[in-house]
Amino acid sequence: MITALANPQRFLAFSRWAAPLLGAAAAVLLALGLWRAFAVPPDYQQGETVRILFAHVPAAEMSLFAYLALAGASFFGLVFRHALADAAARAAAPLGAGFTVLALITGSFWAKPMWGAWWVWDPRLTSELILLLFYLGYMGLQAAIEDEAKADRACAILALVGAINVPIIHYSVVWWNSLHQGESIFTRNGPLIAGVYLWPWGLMTLGYILLFGCLWLVRTRAEIWRRRARTLAMRAAG
Amino acid sequence: MIHLDMGRYALFVWPVYAISAAVLLWMVGDSLGRARRWRREVDRLSGDKDRP
Numbered sequence: 001m002i003t004a005l006a007n008p009q010r011f012l013a014f015s016r017w018a019a020p021l022l023g024a025a026a027a028v029l030l031a032l033g034l035w036r037a038f039a040v041p042p043d044y045q046q047g048e049t050v051r052i053l054f055a056h057v058p059a060a061e062m063s064l065f066a067y068l069a070l071a072g073a074s075f076f077g078l079v080f081r082h083a084l085a086d087a088a089a090r091a092a093a094p095l096g097a098g099f100t101v102l103a104l105i106t107g108s109f110w111a112k113p114m115w116g117a118w119w120v121w122d123p124r125l126t127s128e129l130i131l132l133l134f135y136l137g138y139m140g141l142q143a144a145i146e147d148e149a150k151a152d153r154a155c156a157i158l159a160l161v162g163a164i165n166v167p168i169i170h171y172s173v174v175w176w177n178s179l180h181q182g183e184s185i186f187t188r189n190g191p192l193i194a195g196v197y198l199w200p201w202g203l204m205t206l207g208y209i210l211l212f213g214c215l216w217l218v219r220t221r222a223e224i225w226r227r228r229a230r231t232l233a234m235r236a237a238g
Numbered sequence: 239m240i241h242l243d244m245g246r247y248a249l250f251v252w253p254v255y256a257i258s259a260a261v262l263l264w265m266v267g268d269s270l271g272r273a274r275r276w277r278r279e280v281d282r283l284s285g286d287k288d289r290p
Contacts, residue, residue, distance in 0.1 A: 041241070219269050219273070222269070228276075229276055
């Protein structure tokens with residue numbers, strides 16, 4: 001399927017129906033997730049702040065997921081020199097940055113009442129902040145290099161270097177003595193949180209994933225057209 | 239039943255959902271706006287209206 005979609009024309013035809021479909025499914029899941037987020041009882045320890053986690057955890061998960069998409073597309077662009085992969089990588093970066101900003105801000109709103117501080121230089125928080133810097137660096141580098149082919153190559157290398165940070169973020173709560181709680185859903189012994197909280201988390205996470213999928217397709221389409229417009233403008237200019 | 243009374247945590251819970259909605263809506267608007275703008279630009283430059 002990936003090989004078939006590597007053709008920009010085929011990708012445009014596919015994404016034309018896939019993007020609205022993913023967007024509609026995301027809207028339904030987010031609405032259901034929002035409803036469940038405010039229907040569950042308050043946590044016996046965290047009280048009402050547990051509801052913050054239904055917005056924070058999916059955003060944090062998506063910040064990593066989007067970076068994996070960015071790094072994967074960058075790898076294909078760098079190794080196979082495929083323009084569509086470069087376009088997909090460029091399209092993923094602002095979305096990933098948006099989810100990372102959300103994860104950091106919503107996390108701070110949870111941390112203040114629970115930890116007594118908006119921010120602590122905890123390994124999980126610090127590595128997540130570094131992730132944001134990689135996203136911003138990627139977009140900055142892209143804007144700074146005028147030659148698009150060179151920019152794509154330099155950005156792909158930066159994205160692959162930054163991929164080292166993804167397992168660091170994930171395992172930071174295991175490797176270091178972290179204030180941030182450890183893995184509480186995908187553990188060997190099953191989820192450590194009450195079943196009633198799994199539904200809003202699951203619905204919101206799936207909604208965020210589908211929304212990212214929809215917007216990634218839309219932005220990749222935009223990037224294909226931007227490159228095409230650039231080529232047409234250069235051709236017209238002689 | 240929906241719980242909307244966040245008690246003493248209202249100042250922490252509601253801004254999270256407001257900020258999340260604002261960022262997600264910005265992502266949607268910016269993505270759709272970009273796609274529309276560049277597609278129009280391609281149409282303008284090529285004079286072709288029958289693109290997928």
